[in-house]
Amino acid sequence: MPDLAAIVIHCRDPYLLAPFWSAVTGLPVAKVDQVRLADRSLGPTQAVLLRDPSGHRPDIWISPADDLPAPGRIHLDLVGDAEERAAVLGAGATVVRELPRWTVLADPEGNEFCLLPRAEAHGDQTPPGH
Incomplete structure (x- = not known):
């Protein structure tokens, strides 16, 4: 069976949701994305990576999307x-x-x-x- 590698959370505002899901899951924002969040320099389709440094948990990608159903495309x-x-x-x-x-x-x-x-x-x- 395949292993779960990542979970993608589609959102309207990755600047809002990346810090939220990082705090909730305890997964730190990848260093390159920390800079992009701080500089507010993400491209319009650029996702933010939350990654467990030990590699024991799946990655979480916070990915912008234009068309989102309510209450969203995830349920954790x-x-x-x-x-x-x-x-x-x-x-x-x-x-x-x-x-x-x-x-x-x-x-x-x-x-x-x-x-x-x-x-x-x-x-x-x-x-x-x-």
């Missing part, structure tokens, strides 16, 4: 405790709805994602966003 399921939830909210996420076993959140552009408690993450339940 994240796992975290109360402290991590507070950090995600502090990074700019908003609560969309509270469900009995997880919370649906949205990034600053409205892309929805779920935050599951660790106990829910490895069960045999239907994935939250599906």
